[in-house]
Amino acid sequence: MTQNTPLSARPVRLPSHLEQRVLSVEELKAHGVSSARAAAQCRDGGPWQQPLPGVYVLHPGPPTGEERLRSALLYAGRRCGAAETGYGEGMITGLAALTLHGFSAAPPLDSLDRIDVLVPRTRRLRSARYAHVVRTAELPSPVRLAGLPVAPVARALADAVAGIGDASAARRLLTEAVRGGLCEPAAVVRKLSRAKLLGRLHVVHAVDSLIAEGRALVECRLYEMVRTYDLPEPLWNVSLRLPGGPHLGGVDAYWPDEAVAVELDTGAPRHSPRDDDRRRAGLDARWSGYATEREHLEGLGITVVHLTPKRLQEAPEQQATVVRTALMAAADRAPAEYAVILPR
Template identity: 40%
Template sequence: MSYQTPSAALSLEELSRRQQNVITASQLRARGVPSRVVSEHCRRGGPWQRLLPRVYLLQTGTPTPEQRMWAALLYAAQNGREETSAGAGAVITGAAALALYGFAGVPRLPAVTGVQVLVPRQRRLRDAGEVRIQRTARELRATDVHGLACAPVPRAVADALREWTDGGVLDAGLLGAGVLRSVLREAVAPDGPAGAPACTPAELVAELREAELLGEPRIRAAVDELLAAERDAVLGALLDLAAAELLPLPLVGPELRMRGGTFVAVPDVYWPEQGVAVELDSALRCVSEGEEAWVRAGQHRMEYLGVRVVHLTGARLAADEAGVAEQLREALADGGTDLVELLLTEG
């Protein structure tokens, strides 16, 4: 769930400790602190300070980066009237969320100068200070990072790339040539940032497609490079398994055509004598819907022409090598059905 301002059950001391001394006006009012007292405490030389509209820091001095994040989240989560309501809720997203997750490819939290906060579409909020309000019609989902509600990794990455694209950061070269690739790699790495649950390449690509970012040449090139590396790793694991199980050596990426030259498909691996093909994660090959349709059409043509097509995912290959080996062994033993003779061009 997204962050929602807590009910009045917590004392002011407990709430300020939970929210790192950052409090909203409605939270103060619910705990018996009148507006007059808040105004007096926030005067020059007073013990409190106003960070954002209706958001206060109950101390003097410069806010810490974490307190800035709390202020942004509380500003977006409150609605100015009631503590909790159906419309309340917000999550930090974009570069700020990636910094909280611990992504090495983005500026560290103290260097983050703007905070993107995602809220439901019906919320009436304006940008304030460094807070940039972003609305969504989709259900808010969040990951707890040090008590702060952050958008899931795929959404945070997409919003960060949109932020850098729209803000001209990529064009100005302010982040360095390898930042895009680094962020994408970290997003899908099983041993990525400690605070970030890894996402699959398919989840990441789906979010980038939803954000209409794949038409940006630099982003598309970085995505293609990431998917190619993931496919190579899965393919290498498959070939290693085939060798370890003493299976026949397959052809890798051959182009299949009919005798008249009509194109059929390019399977990931193919055993021509047995008429068996393996198709790995299509999500690692397809970025656009057109590419998905092209791959599916090739698979259907192979099956129509008698080729036995085995579908495998990298996740299953990693989790169940014995089961995959048995599936391949059975497929090779059975072979294709009424196989039409095909011409091969090795990849």
């Protein structure tokens, strides 16, 4: 009687200390398992599975979220040369990266239909099944989360927004990043601009919310700095005008007795890199306006202290010292011109 049923694959014995259950074909070969033997383990009813080309999960059940991450990294990192992690230069980005960064607005790993992997633009590699390849000319330095290389928040956000068509979902992610102090709005907008995403309507709406959220957050930091370091209470968010004359400009905080004003730089570039000349002209006009307004105020004897969101977040005590020094120096200056103070 002829037996047509194929023989079961011989069990593969790996070193007992090997805890990793997702291995590349190269890693298996290093343990003495040939490609043919690995493929035999993945036959119907076999003990292994091959979710991506050249990557094996060493159990028959569905891969966990973490195993899918590792398999995507191994797929994208193969044949990249020597690397201690075996992932080459690849790193997790997009929604999966935001989940690893702890975003509550990002979905659980097990529910993701795709996993974005950031690789150098020179890599000749196609996306496969759930592993989505994202190429970039400027590869950022990854952070290590759960033992895996992960793109920084700003880059992961830009890649996540690129794959989201829902403005409200994109807005939730961007808002959480700013409220949590995970990145500055300007950094995210720069990444979106470089990815040529600022022409998409849902991205524009999300960026509008991002900038407004960033503005509110930086203003709260300024309030906290003033009160934490016992600075005199200023007038908040006012406009200055000469009596019967022109508008001098709006400031975020103003001490009228000392004629000291604080301005926050919370603007973010909104121009597409497809029009570099217009982008440069816009930025030049913006900073020219800032400089003209500042020169006008200082010409009237008003000291203007310029603070950035990054400085307020990283060195609030130092920035409080800068403001206090300006207030104390008021006694040694000639009196400022009288200015009418109006709500902004």
